[in-house]
Amino acid sequence: NAGVMQNPRHLVRRRGQEARLRCSPMKGHSHVYWYRQLPEEGLKFMVYLQKENIIDESGMPKERFSAEFPKEGPSILRIQQVVRGDSAAYFCASSQGYGSRGNNEQFFGPGTRLTVL
Amino acid sequence: DAKTTQPNSMESNEEEPVHLPCNHSTISGTDYIHWYRQLPSQGPEYVIHGLTSNVNNRMASLAIAEDRKSSTLILHRATLRDAAVYYCILRDSSWGKLQFGAGTQVVVTP
Numbered sequence: 001n002a003g004v005m006q007n008p009r010h011l012v013r014r015r016g017q018e019a020r021l022r023c024s025p026m027k028g029h030s031h032v033y034w035y036r037q038l039p040e041e042g043l044k045f046m047v048y049l050q051k052e053n054i055i056d057e058s059g060m061p062k063e064r065f066s067a068e069f070p071k072e073g074p075s076i077l078r079i080q081q082v083v084r085g086d087s088a089a090y091f092c093a094s095s096q097g098y099g100s101r102g103n104n105e106q107f108f109g110p111g112t113r114l115t116v117l
Numbered sequence: 118d119a120k121t122t123q124p125n126s127m128e129s130n131e132e133e134p135v136h137l138p139c140n141h142s143t144i145s146g147t148d149y150i151h152w153y154r155q156l157p158s159q160g161p162e163y164v165i166h167g168l169t170s171n172v173n174n175r176m177a178s179l180a181i182a183e184d185r186k187s188s189t190l191i192l193h194r195a196t197l198r199d200a201a202v203y204y205c206i207l208r209d210s211s212w213g214k215l216q217f218g219a220g221t222q223v224v225v226t227p
Contacts, residue, residue: 042217042220043155043217045214045217048214091161093161107163108160
């Protein structure tokens with residue numbers, strides 16, 4: 001059973017360009033989470049999605065960032081008009097959509113390292 | 118989710134046990150105690166979780182205080198591969214986000 005897959009693993013963009021980060025959850029998982037880790041900082045939650053729905057976007061910056069998890073295909077984190085401060089590692093995690101809530105383990109991908117020049 | 122407090126770092130010699138403390142004095146009755154770790158340049162990985170009773174799995178043991186205001190993650194025989202940042206996280210009855218603190222950086226010396 002393949003784990004959570006993210007691509008690309010490394011992404012370089014110039015200021016003002018768009019960045020698209022993809023996440024394929026583990027087979028059978030219907031919940032996807034995105035986290036960001038700025039250099040020398042901790043992991044911060046960004047957004048939580050179920051198929052076709054955003055459940056919690058309390059950690060998303062108000063502008064330029066969006067996320068989707070369509071019925072078919074991977075989840076996408078999109079950053080428009082990137083700035084240097086967006087340089088970070090972006091991790092995706094997935095979990096099952098059933099079972100005891102407190103037990104719900106999240107499985108993380110290897111991350112996408114975004115560098116903005 | 119309630120807040121946790123962990124030491125910034127701990128050192129251990131290889132093949133010796135490591136005891137990682139976590140304080141969570143404001144834990145509620147429905148909060149589960151989860152541990153994740155993050156190896157260098159990798160995504161976090163689940164280690165163990167518990168509610169009230171001590172728990173064991175192939176990776177570690179979790180000892181939970183009787184009043185649940187603290188817990189200890191025990192790595193029985195540290196290996197070089199266990200060098201990572203270990204995060205103690207409380208999760209309530211929601212499905213959602215994990216709230217990571219600064220964690221404990223574990224250094225394992227050969």
